[in-house]
Amino acid sequence: MYPQSHHEPHDQAPDFTTSEGLRALLTELNEHNAWASSPVAAELMVYATQKYTPIAKAWHRDPADAAYEAFLAMRTPTTLAADDPWAVITRAVALGIAAEVHADRNMTSQDKARRPSKRPAEEPMRAGHYEEFFYDVHPHAHSLVQHGGEDHSVDRVIRATCVFLVLTDWPARPVEQAVDYIAHRVTGLSSRSAAVEVVSKELHIAHRLGYTAETWAALVRLVVGTTTGKRKSGPYGLFARVLLGDDVTDLLRDEALVSASRRSAQPGTEGDGGAS
Structure with missing residues (x-):
């Protein structure tokens, strides 16, 4: 069974x-x-x-x-x-x-x-050049890694995010390319709010991957999140949730997240793009 x-x-x-x-x-x-x-x-x-x-x-x-x-x-x-x-x-x-x-x-x-x-x-x-951005998504993320001893590599975050998105209606090839681009793009930005603002406006990438401006913005919000603070205070992106310990199974059990992702993936519709 x-x-x-x-x-x-x-x-x-x-x-x-x-x-x-x-x-x-x-x-x-x-x-x-x-x-x-x-x-x-x-x-x-x-x-x-x-x-x-x-x-x-x-x-x-x-x-x-x-x-x-x-x-x-x-x-x-x-x-x-x-x-x-x-x-x-x-x-x-x-x-x-x-x-x-x-x-x-x-x-x-x-x-x-x-x-x-x-x-x-x-x-x-x-060099550890990816750590600064990903540890910044949560005030205790660095201590979780230090004391938990788990591997919170960028590859793991990207992989779990891609699998979840494909299973919630996002076409595999473009979304895999998009997530990889977003992950590497945001590492040079100062915060998640800056990442959302900057990457959402990079429409040349969105158009190359076949996304409308609205769908691209929703994907960026879904992946990166929009706020920083205590977990209960606002939506967390998929990157942060995986970094904090969620795996694909946990994400799929979050019906609100699955619903938001499916809505965002539909052409011509506006999903809220938030991962709570």
Whole structure:
């Protein structure tokens, strides 16, 4: 039995905990580009997150990293053609997490990290130039990292944010590019309010990715948030929520957040873009 999400049960959906059930579901999701519209896709990702949490913890990574690797594997033809799709995904998650850890340590690409002969003999010195912005989103974020000992890398924040957005109706390719751009753009800005104001006006990027000005502004607000202060006092962006400990499963269980994201993703409509 797979975990229940906030969606109603789907009697006609294949049992994706089995190899053939997973193959049938992935065929439907991939052939019809239904990742964003199928409620079963969200249930599948919740299940995959829990299934691969032990692999993530073995490498001292967040479960969202494992979920992202599983998500990528589920979209490949190789997985569909395999005798056991779950075995292929499990292998992909294990290799992907290991490569990500080595890539992070050595500041190199995952492709090179997969091959020991391409790894540097010593780990390079880090400048930590991403920390200032992400720790600034919450007054206690830095102490949480120091005492909790968890890896709050930028990659983890980007990955969890992308998976959540794709599962709430945002087309995968443009939103992945948008989130990556926003994350790297805001690191040079002084605050979240400045980030929202500046990045929301960069319409040349929005137009290149196929977004209207309204949709782009809503996406920026959804991802970055709009206010700073105690958690109860205002909306937090997806970046901040993931940094503070939420994973994709937590975000999907927030019905108000899911609803806001879906509204923002619809062309011609104005979502409120707030993550509470």
